[in-house]
Amino acid sequence: MVNNSRVIVVLIAGILIVALALFKVGDDKGDSFVGLCVYSTSGFSVLTNGTVSVGVSATLKPGEVYLLEGRLYRSRSGLRMDPSKVKFSEPTFPLKELRGAYWPSRGLYLLTPERIRLGLPLNVPKGAYVLIKGLFYGGRFYPVTYTQTVPPEGPEDGMPWWVGGVVIYSGRRTVLWNGSEEVALYLPYGTKLEVGTRVRVLGIFRRYSMPSIVVDSGDDVSVIGIAPLVRVGEARIGEIATGSCAVVGRGKSYLRLNCTKLKLYGFKARDGDVIRFEALVRKSSMLCLNCTVERKREELPNGICNFSPGKLAKISGTVTWVKVYGNGFGLANVTYGDCWVLLKLRKSLGVSLRTNETVTAYGTFTTYRGMPALEIESGEDVCSGNC
DSSP states (O other), X not given: OOOHHHHHHHHHHHHHHHHHTTSEEETTTEEEEEEEEEEEETTEEEXXXXXXXXXXXSOOOTTOEEEEEEEEEEETTEEEEEEEEXXXXXXXXXXXXXXXXXXXXXXXXXXXXXXXXXXXXXXXXXXXXXXXXXXXXXXXXXXXXXXXXXXOSSOOTTSEEEEEEEEEEOSXXXXXXXXXXXXXXXXXXXXXXXXXXXXXXXXXXXXXXXXXXXXXXXXXXXXXXXXXXXXXXXXXXXXXXXXXXXXXXXXXXXXXXXXXXXXXXXXXXXXXXEEEXXXXXXXXXXXXXXXXXEEOGGGSOBOTTSOOTTOEEEEEEEEEEEEEOTTSOEEEEEEETTEEEEEEEOGGGOOOOOTTOEEEEEEEEEEETTEXXXXXXXXXXXXXXXX
């Protein structure tokens, strides 16, 4: 049977032999040790070579490699040295190499995209890609050397990414147009961006339903200008369309204009009004940034004698007859001199007219069973008497 006490003694002896082999021992000069300083306070520092750590009675600079000469001894808390000589040195021990992006946010990290905590800051911009050589100690990686490298050509999930473009949606959700696609921005609390501004943003790229950037600081958002103004019809997504156009239809929250197929949101006007606008172009709509009514529809001439299908028009005249069908649809013949037009009255308009009544209506010329007619959008587009 093997004596357990002897086994323990042999093991301890073996460990001491391995430890002593990691630094030089000389009869005249004493012991020597080369290590990276990973901790320092007044009169005390800790150095490591990745395998052995030594406490030193000296104030050294973290991140520097030193050659120490002196007396090495073992204390209750580990190996210690009272150095008789301290000087800077090149590392004589193997270094671990890491590649990633520097991310000093709520701590110092290297993103690989795994978050590796750093023991020392790097003198590179936030989000910079780097190659670092160093050592792990106490759950942190301490750099010995590092160089800034070229970032990847495209975004990678979980890694920093710069994106620039025009804000096309803001509020509950902020969306950026980067020139080719929409990018969602998840901004920190209290950070807001105005629609139409050109920005440059740094954050962590995420592949959600839409390419996304998670921004952790308002300092990582820079407003660099506003979107360019371009004539309506030529403006593309992320540009501001400008022009003067007539309103030819409207919905609950949008207008239809005679100069573009895009609906205009964020402004109210009536059919026949001419508006001057600056509006941000989105994928399938425009958002009013600066809009005014340039000419009210009341200033339009009476177009009852100038029928042209599809043309926006104002007609004024006298109702010569009215007919209402069983389904509620009605027709009114409006006459002015030798000209006449049928006014189409859908039941949903809630409009009823009487013979010999003077009316003014705004709408779009169309036909009804081959006869000239006017299609109106709402009951507000018809008035009787002195309009």
